[in-house]
Amino acid sequence: MIEVNNLHKSFGEAHILKGVTTDFEKGKTNLIIGQSGSGKTVFLKCLLGLFTPDEGYICYNGDIYNDLSADQKRNLRQEMGMVFQGSALFDSLTVEGNVMFPLEMFTKQSKSEMQDRVNTVLKRVNLIDAHHKYPSEISGGMQKRVAIARAIVMNPKYLFCDEPNSGLDPKTAILIDNLIQEITQEYDITTIINTHDMNSVMEIGEKILFLKNGHKEWEGTNKEIFKTDNVAVTDFVYSSELFKKVRQMYIEERN
Structure with missing residues (x-):
């Protein structure tokens, strides 16, 4: 499990993360969504230990990262697996x-x-x-x-994925989503995925964190996201006609 408390991160005068507090459970696929510039990438790099927060802390299975020794941090990083956006294989x-x-x-x-x-x-x-x-x-x-x-x-105890479906056709993207979810459950890993793919949200969004302008705007499950009245979330999720129709189906079922 990863716990995040009041996370702030700035670069010069640009305040990117503004007090994000959340947690990510192991054995579940945790998705981070939001528009470009919302702070998703900076947040992910903080979780990976690549950026040091200005305020707040990140706790990995009860251990606060900033309190660890250099050797302990190195050992923790070896418990992290990373799937990069472009795969990043050695040619x-x-x-x-x-x-x-x-x-x-x-x-x-x-x-x-x-x-x-x-x-x-x-x-x-x-x-x-x-x-x-x-x-x-x-x-x-x-x-x-x-x-x-x-x-x-x-x-690894922790698996991080940055846009794992980038550049893939829809059918292959679903196969990759399902594979990541299966591995997460089989190995009881804490998996965190940065994504713009709303199909991923629908298919494997067991926990969804929505960031807007560096703030945690909303969090919930893939079932709850279709029922929320949060305007920022609905504007983001239902930007396409397909998802507008899906939301309408949920509203009709609820009524």
Whole structure:
């Protein structure tokens, strides 16, 4: 579980995060949504320890990050997996090499132990025969699955995903959403996803945090978001005709 209390972050005169307080439960897919410039990326980087908050604190399973020693912070970071927006695979490494990279960098496992772990996670993301292919030889959806395999290869307690569906067709995006949710539940991970994809909100939004101008404007589930009367949320969610129709269906059912 991750607890966030009164988080503030500024860059010069630009006050980006303005007292955000929330929590993210393990075993659930926690989504962060909001318009561009709402503070989502800065918030995610604070959670990853890449930015230091000016005020407030972040607590990981009971441990306040700022109170940890340098060694404890380093150990905590090794418990974090990250899926980047563009997958961020190494073009010069095979699929197997990309997934094995964190094990080679941060563990003292034997070659056979690393190989067994790589085989396990590649099988889990349904990439059984892609070990020796390079990123340029596989599809965007397969690249994303490699990125997920690499993110979970060290059995992280926390999984962070930045726009995991970016550049994918709708069908593949749903497959990636479902895969992330399945892995979250199977491994009881605290998963946090930055997204603009409202299909992701509908499909896997077990907890949704809506940021606006650096503030927590709203939070709830994917069922509750279609019932809220918060104007900022409804303006964001129902910017398309499809979601306007979905909201109307919820209103009619409620009445």
